[in-house]
Amino acid sequence: MGILEVQNVNKSFGGLKALQNVNLSVEEGTIHAIIGPNGAGKSTLLNCFVGKLMPDTGSVLFNGQSLLGKKPYDINQMGVSRVFQTPEIFGDLTVLENVLIPCFAKRDGTFRMHAIETVEDEVDIREKAEKMLIDVDMADNMQMTASSLSRGDKRRLEMAMCLSQDPQLLLLDEPTAGMARADTNNTIGLLARIQERRHITMAIIEHDMHVVFSLAQKISVLAQGTVIVEDLPENIKGHPKVKEAYLGEAAE
């Protein structure tokens, strides 16, 4: 059984059936890509994992525990981190503070009132955050305000924030959207390195086939709200159903 088990998930918005009987299984320690044409329901599916959307029927199990009806912060505390399509960071704070916050969250839970000790005195947390930033080559920018980073750096910062929590499952929503080729390759390198070093399970939603085929160990193809194929990368490329979904041959 996989670390993330999605069974028979249905979700409609009014008359639109966004997800129909979606089944998905993400194996521990692998990178699992979810691809599909625009409007296939990829983001809807991801939002069902993190507590943003509630499926109409079906179940989402993480390590055997249901994620449905839980709040995003509780799901994160269970070990699921998420990287957004447009980087969600704390723009007004420094790069270092951005990483300190998830470190505190990991140690102290959803709420803790520690107003007396100073951030400076929390040596362990600071060391952990600084090490994380060195890991993603951002040590020089620690005191910069996060909003002044370049887009690629913002994304790297967001990944550092997620990774500093040692998640069991990392969800990435189009991690290379809008990036130049060089940045895309950097991101691929970074993700591959993370996976190799930390064995974090990842589920990636991606448009860019170059990224998908460089990283994924397994691919699910989503079209019109259903998973049409789930297979190894080498079997996906020439698959007739996938071609059909992308190129629109022989409409049903």
Next chain:
Amino acid sequence: MLGLNKKDSKFLIIVILLTLSTPFVMQPFSEASALSQFNGGYPDLMQRVAIFGIFAIGFNILFGLTGYLSFGHAAFLGVGSYSAVWMFKLLSMNIIPGIVLAVIMSGIFALLIGYVSLRRSGIYFSILTLAFAQMSYNLAYSVLTPITNGETGLQVRPSDVRLLDGANAPDYPNLFGWTMSTSYKWEVWGHLFTFNVGFYVCAFIAICAFYLSLRIFRSPFGLMLRAVKSNQNRMSYTGLNPRPYTLAAFVISGMYAGLAGGLLASMDPLAGAERMQWTVGGEVVVMTILGGAGTLLGPVLGAGAIKYLENIFSKINENILHGWFDFLPEGMENFFVWLFARFTGDGWHLTLGLLFMMVVIFLPGGLMEGADRIRKRFGRKSDDNSPSNPAE
């Protein structure tokens, strides 16, 4: 010192020295000179500066750190005042029980109001707090007359119970026998300096309040509050629940307001409903923004500036203006007197409004930004002005 790093300790010492020296700093002109009207009134004004400083420091913990703009903090000020006066009536004229109850009651009130208001953010939150403040005002004014004594206001009377006070306890608010209105006078070089017990009590509590806010600013809790302001979405996907953090900030700032209210009642044992008017809550918003929201010292500066200017401007009446312009031909004199009279005396709020607009337009960061710009202009670039310390 006191768990602060070197820079913050230095900062705190400067604040303490400034506070303790206000009786000198704010009275630069000798009593006899023509300029004495520019002296800060003492001790009343100084007390008010310290008290509104506390109010603004607390307000800044909510508004400056989390970005939630409350227009309802006057309610907590009022609750604090009523609680304190009730303690004076029932227990003792010693201010300590009064102030303790003021803080506790306003904390409970803030918890209730905050719990409801914080279900919304942005403008809706502001409107909700405003509505609660007006409700409290109206309750205090009419419905709750048995507790608040309505229009007349709650006062202490010789017939009060005062369980803990002996027969010869002072009839005024006091701290173990030192009444708040006692002043010691000291004359040097033609200057008359007054040392007022009430002011030093307020100043001591204000310094403690400032120290506490400094600790909160530097703590992980303070970091989380800034995270609330920056990106709540990221916060919840990082495993943090923003709601209890904002509620805690709301309650803390409500307690600061209650403390200020209790002190107001201690300086003058009277609590009226007008203290709960939304204009009072609006005033603390103006103070915080004028001084610099989100900075440590800004709100105190804002409170000081407004209270000082208010004192001066409202003292200038038409007679004084005639004195200033009597060198002009009569028609001109009358014109200038008429013009300036709009901005002084009762027209002081017009001046305040203009000042506020100027600051918001030209110095969005408030007086603290102005101070920063001046410091940069004179080349003394502060060495570690890292963005991680938005204070000073």
